[in-house]
Amino acid sequence: MIGDFIASHGINLIQILLSIIGYLMPIPLAYVAVKVWHEYRQDRFISGIKWVLLEIQVPREIVKSPMAMELIFSNAFYQKSVKGFWERYIIGAPWLWFSCELVSIDGRVHFYIRTPSRIKTVVETQIYAQYPQAKVVEVEDYVWNISEYTKNGEWNVWGCEFTKEKPDFRPVKTYKNFGDDMKTGVKEEYKIDPITPTIEYLGSLPKGQQVWIQIIVRQSIKKYKDKHGHKVGFDKAMIDYMDEIMEGYVRLHDVDKPNLPTAKQIFLPEHLKPVVTAMNDNMTKLHFDCGIRLIALAEKKTNSIEAFNNLRREVRTLFRQYALPFSNEFLRVNSTLFDAPWSDPTGLALTKMKKRILDFYRTRTFFHPPIQYSFNYPEIMSIFFPSGKPKIFVLSTEELATVFHFPGMVSETPSFKRVETKIAKPPSNLPL
Numbered sequence: 001m002i003g004d005f006i007a008s009h010g011i012n013l014i015q016i017l018l019s020i021i022g023y024l025m026p027i028p029l030a031y032v033a034v035k036v037w038h039e040y041r042q043d044r045f046i047s048g049i050k051w052v053l054l055e056i057q058v059p060r061e062i063v064k065s066p067m068a069m070e071l072i073f074s075n076a077f078y079q080k081s082v083k084g085f086w087e088r089y090i091i092g093a094p095w096l097w098f099s100c101e102l103v104s105i106d107g108r109v110h111f112y113i114r115t116p117s118r119i120k121t122v123v124e125t126q127i128y129a130q131y132p133q134a135k136v137v138e139v140e141d142y143v144w145n146i147s148e149y150t151k152n153g154e155w156n157v158w159g160c161e162f163t164k165e166k167p168d169f170r171p172v173k174t175y176k177n178f179g180d181d182m183k184t185g186v187k188e189e190y191k192i193d194p195i196t197p198t199i200e201y202l203g204s205l206p207k208g209q210q211v212w213i214q215i216i217v218r219q220s221i222k223k224y225k226d227k228h229g230h231k232v233g234f235d236k237a238m239i240d241y242m243d244e245i246m247e248g249y250v251r252l253h254d255v256d257k258p259n260l261p262t263a264k265q266i267f268l269p270e271h272l273k274p275v276v277t278a279m280n281d282n283m284t285k286l287h288f289d290c291g292i293r294l295i296a297l298a299e300k301k302t303n304s305i306e307a308f309n310n311l312r313r314e315v316r317t318l319f320r321q322y323a324l325p326f327s328n329e330f331l332r333v334n335s336t337l338f339d340a341p342w343s344d345p346t347g348l349a350l351t352k353m354k355k356r357i358l359d360f361y362r363t364r365t366f367f368h369p370p371i372q373y374s375f376n377y378p379e380i381m382s383i384f385f386p387s388g389k390p391k392i393f394v395l396s397t398e399e400l401a402t403v404f405h406f407p408g409m410v411s412e413t414p415s416f417k418r419v420e421t422k423i424a425k426p427p428s429n430l431p432l
Contacts, residue, residue, distance in 0.1 A: 034089070036371075037089065038088070038089050038092065039371050040092075041089065041090065041091065041092025042092040042093075042094055042368060043092075043368075044092060045091065045092040045093055045094065046092075046094060046368060049116050050116065050117040050118075051114055051115070051116060051117065051364075052114070052115060052116075052117050052120050052138050053112055053113075053114050053138065053139055053140070053141050053142075054112065054113045054114075054115065054120070054123065054124070054136050054137065054138055054139070055110055055111065055112050055136070055137050055138075055139045056111045056112070056113065056127060056131075056134055056135070056136055056406065057134065057135040057136075057137065058111065058131070058134055058406045058407070059131065059133035059134055059135075062131065062406055062407065062408040063408060064130065064131070064408070065175065066175045066401040066402060066405040067401070068130040068131065068405075069130070069400075069401035069404065069405035069406070070285075070397040070398060070400075070401040071126070071129075071130055072123075072126045072127060072130055073217070073286070073288070073397045073400050073401060074286055074397055075122075075126045075129075076119070076122050076123045076126040076127075077098050077123075077217055077218075077288070078219055078286055078288070079095070079096045079119070079218075079219060080219045081095065081219075083095070094367070094368060095218050095219055095221060095367075096116055096119065096218060097216055097217060097218035097364075097366070097367055098113065098114065098115050098116075098119075098123075098216070098217055098218070099112075099113070099114040099214050099215070099216045099217075099364045100112075100113055100214070100215045100216075100217065100400075100404045101113070101114065101212065101213060101214045101215070102198065102199075102202070102213045102404065103142065103202075103210070103211070103212050103213065104202035104203065104205050104209075104210060104211045105142065105210050106205065106206070106207045106208065106209070106210070107202075107203055107204065107205040107206065107207070107209075108203075109199055109202045109203050110142075111406065112139075112142075113127075114141075114364060120138075124136050131406060134406070141362075143212070143361060143362040144362070146210075146297060146358075148355070148358070149351075149354050149355045149358050150351075151347065151351050153300075154299060154300055154301070155297050155298065155299055155300065156297065156298045156300060156303070156305070156308040157295065157296070157297055157336070157354045157357075157358060158295070158296045158308075158311075158312035158315075158335075158336055158337065158354075159293065159294060159295040159296070159335075159336050159354065159357040159358065159361070160293075160294055160316070160332050160333065160334060160335040160336065160357075161291065161292060161293050161294075161332075161333050161334040161357075161390060161391055162292040162293075162294070162319060162330040162331065162332055162333065162391075163292075163330070163331055163333050163391035163392075163393045164328050164329075164330065164331065164393045164394075165328060165329050165330070165331040166327070166328045166329075167241060167328075168222075168234070168393050168394040169234075169237070169238040169241045169242070169279055169282075170275065170278070170279060170327045170328035171278050171279065171281075171282040171324065171327055171328060171396065171398075171399055172322040172323065172324055172327070172328050172329055172330065172395075172399055172402075173194070173321070173322045173323060173324035173327075173329075173402070174322075174398045174399055174401075174402040175193075175194055175398075175401070175402045175405075176281075176398065177324065178192050178194065193407050193408065194321050194322065194402055195402075195403070195404075195405060195407055196407055197318075197321055198213075198318050198321075199407060201314070201318065205311075206302075206303075207302060208298060208299035208301070208302030208303050209296075209297065209298050209299070209303060209307075209311055210296070210297040210298075211294070211295070211296050211297075211311075211315055212294070212295045212297075212361060213292070213293075213294050213318070214292070214293050214294075214361060214364065215290060215291075215292050215400070215403060215404050216290065216291045216292075216293070216364055216366040216367070217288040217289070217290050217395075217400065218288060218289050218367060219288060219289070220233070220234050220287040220288055220289045220394050221233075221289060222234060222289050222392060222394055224237035226240050227240065234287050234394055235283070235287075238279065238283055239283075241279075242276060242279055242280075245272065245275065245276065246266055246268065246272075246276065249266055249267050249268050249269070249272075250264055250265070250266050250267075251264070251265045251266075251267065252264060252265075271326070274326050274327070275326055275327055278324070278326075278327050279327075282396050282398070282399075285396035285397045285398050286396065286397050287394050287395070287396050287397075288394065288395055288396075288397070288400060289367065289392050289393075289394060290392070290393055290394065290395045290400070291366035291367070291390055291391070291392055291393075292319075292330070292403075293357070293360065293361055293366070294315060294318070295357065295358065295361050296308075296311050296312050296315045298311055312337075316332060319403070322402065322403060333391050334357070334388045334390070334391070336350065336353045336354045336357055337350075338350060353388060356373070356388065357388070360390075365390075366390045366392065367390075367392065369389070369390055373388065373389060373390075
């Protein structure tokens with residue numbers, strides 16, 4: 001019948017397809033227009049944010065556990081807010097983010113926090129609240145002391161990012177997994193601090209070598225798809241993930257009393273109990289969207305290519321102490337290195353990747369990359385246009401405080417800059 005109608009009216013299939021495309025085309029065009037407008041407004045808003053870099057000079061006598069750092073993350077960095085259509089798409093306001101940085105320059109180890117200037121006072125007061133003898137100083141940004149990367153420039157550069165190997169809901173190894181060692185009150189000589197190996201290594205670097213580590217955080221707004229295809233937040237997605245794990249080990253019992261739900265009894269096998277316990281403990285914490293980036297640099301005039309290659313091989317292992325075999329660990333991604341020489345015969349792609357990762361580190365770009373880096377392109381295109389989309393994952397305050405906290409007296413690295421004399425109290429001239 002339809003065929004007879006088309007034939008009698010002289011309509012062909014191409015005309016029908018063109019008509020359908022013409023009617024439907026405004027839908028994807030409208031989507032693209034809103035996306036581009038959002039990117040434009042957001043970029044303008046971000047370009048207007050003023051940033052400050054704070055260096056935290058750690059006192060020698062720290063006896064607190066990383067729990068103190070958890071409070072700093074919760075009170076200073078968890079800038080929870082709900083943004084409506086007007087604020088997001090018309091004003092372009094993003095959720096604020098912070099960068100926690102552990103840096104070695106010629107073997108001198110530094111702790112930095114980069115924050116929007118309007119949150120500076122909150123960050124300072126929260127640090128002094130937990131570490132009264134610390135010293136917080138606004139400093140010039142060290143990243144601009146290195147020239148822009150070129151293939152024949154003064155510096156060899158290698159970089160990568162880290163993400164979680166398994167789903168976000170599975171935590172990595174935290175300071176609490178080291179038993180009672182990190183509890184406040186335990187003698188310093190008996191403590192095993194998971195950040196100490198990293199600081200000891202960073203303090204051993206010779207002149208002309210630098211290692212930069214940044215951990216960029218914001219309140220968790222990452223979305224996941226549930227079994228119905230709906231977008232849900234981290235907490236709901238975690239519960240669904242745990243239910244999925246336990247699905248085959250649940251026994252239902254009818255309840256004699258009316259109006260009560262069916263009772264559930266769970267019989268987990270031994271190999272799943274540590275996984276569920278770790279996720280249960282992690283679920284009670286605040287959560288942050290995170291990105292971790294690492295860059296290793298070696299000055300060519302003082303370091304041979306062999307010394308540089310040794311440096312990049314060594315820094316790849318700086319997060320292995322946080323691996324929890326039954327749960328999760330950090331996985332290296334977006335490395336500025338190809339597996340085989342034929343993957344990049346011209347060398348142009350590698351140069352672009354190194355320039356990009358250095359630029360991204362300097363601008364602390366993770367959650368809002370340029371639109372051309374917001375997609376993962378087919379592998380064949382990487383020769384001409386390597387994408388390297390940042391891998392965002394979720395960490396709890398406990399996980400964050402494990403990978404970034406101020407070490408106590410257990411760390412005796414001589415090149416680690418500390419405050420030698422006690423400060424009786426925080427500066428009295430902090431802005432109110």
